[in-house]
Amino acid sequence: MITVEHLHKSFVTRTGGLLRGTRGTVDAVRDVSFTVARGEVVGYLGPNGAGKSTTIKVLTGLLVPTAGRVEVGGLVPWRDRRRHVARLGAVFGQRTTLWWDLPLRDSLDLLRDVYRVPAERFRRNLAAFTEMLELGPFLGTPARSLSLGQRMRADLAAALLHDPELLFLDEPTVGLDVVAKERIRTFVQHINAERGVTVLLTTHDLTDIERLARRVLIIDHGSLLYDGGLPDLQTRFGGARELVVEFEAPPAEPAVEGLRMLSVEGPRATYAFEGAAARPIALVTAHAPVRDVTVREPDIEATIRRIYEGGLLRAPEP
Template sequence: MPLIELDGLEKTFTVRRKTGLLRRERREVRAVDGISFTVDRGEMVGYIGPNGAGKSTTVKMLTGILTPSGGRLRVAGIDPARERTRLARRVGVVFGQRTTLWWDLPLRDSYRLTHRMYRIPDDRYEENLARCVELLDLGDLLDVPVRQLSLGQRMRGDIAAALLHDPEVLYLDEPTIGLDVVSKARVRGFLRELNAERGTTVLLTTHDLTDIEQLCSRVMVIDHGRLVYDGGLAGLHEAGDGERMLVVDLARELPPITDVPGARFVRADGPRQHLAFPASASAAPLVAAVAEAYPLVDLSVREPDIESVIAKMYGGAAGELTGGPGSP
């Protein structure tokens, strides 16, 4: 049985705006428009889309903060809107711009309050806290008031707080925002280990698409409240007409390579040439053709930037693109 089930989920808001001195116009905005998907236990799923697409609204319904306007929703067999307190013990949530920590208390005291609130067994609490402190490098921050933490430090503190009670599901909204490169790598490694060792299900929304590439085998794209893609990263590249780049280093500067079937010359930087080819195609025949006809020193294949692929999807008529499990 899937851990998360959405069937025709909808959320409509009523918006009022001033249209005259004494007149106001009332209209309905459909933030989530009939989304359906399932997530199995242990999956790490990226949930991405432009600002205003409906990502945060979906997560708020998954946690019970918002009540759906229509459709069916279950998390671990629980209706979040009706049994929010019961569900809270089984999920962890990190909202990038909003902290769940107590602003004027040291980080350690925030964790102690979480310990009591969730009634976590003492031995389990100590074990989880020690593990989070070590892997997220929080040792020097435990006695610092939350208000004095940087954004990146607070994000790491929030992630630890969300995991102290061993949630089955972890919702992450921009978990690496404000982090430097080293801290991002630490958080990503921590999440991979958490998923591998404990089977924690993770739903990740982010604008840092490297998070998606390094953590998620499945990605869902939402636009204007509708699910426009659900599948693997490779399928996302295909759906968005993604191209990979073959970077060829030649022994000397030569005219553009234009005679390799399936490849398109992009540019040359001295003896280095860049050839584009469809993301869905194999690089092997192109490499063989270049190596046979040109004095090759080195080459590499660069994967397409997911952000540009998604931008292409949004720029065109995306329609109902599907490509994997949980597709509507």
């Protein structure tokens, strides 16, 4: 669905005033390459200023790259913009595609005309999205009067009315409460599984990534640093795993040779370990009678933070 080869995007900068200033360039994206298959949900991660937005703007046709090859569904986004935008949807957490003073129903009807959606398909999609996203109570409400959660659900419906093949999601759950986040995640899972919509997701809420994406791309300082699955990311950079052991009775000596004990409370003890769990489990079961054992994986948010702060994945020097 998406092919990106050696993408490079530079911006011209000027310092010191208009007449006597000095011109320079800033590389927002440098030599980025990746592919996204049809039907995939891929998380695109990176700190602010890493190059995520620039990449998305190239993929949507808003920016022309300085160098490299980009195709989305067989089209070059900035050359075939009319055909390209007819096949994609986009939801940006800080912006809306709805008309501010119109009732939601009228905004969706206008978008039907914009995308030339056949009447029967529009009715079918609107009915399905109204049910799944619970839009009914505010279809007659102007966009300016919607809560943030209602507006995000409405923007999702608006982005998908024309049955796009590809959906760009940028911070789709930012600022939402737990219930609203869960409703949006469930909806995205549904349209991916049932309609085969390819999704490229950028977010700082890593629960979105854990729930929706099997694969992540990590970019920093304009360079792609990681392309792979979440489990492999956790294995390589997640640090220690935890073994939570429920002994049959509080052990006389909770420390287990070969494991680092993190805490102990009555019959329950927690140990840190690296690598496979088989040996640590064997050690604790040989140490004392055990009622239950649970392996707790490192938190994905802590893993990503360690990567950014510790430079575990380093961008090449420009």
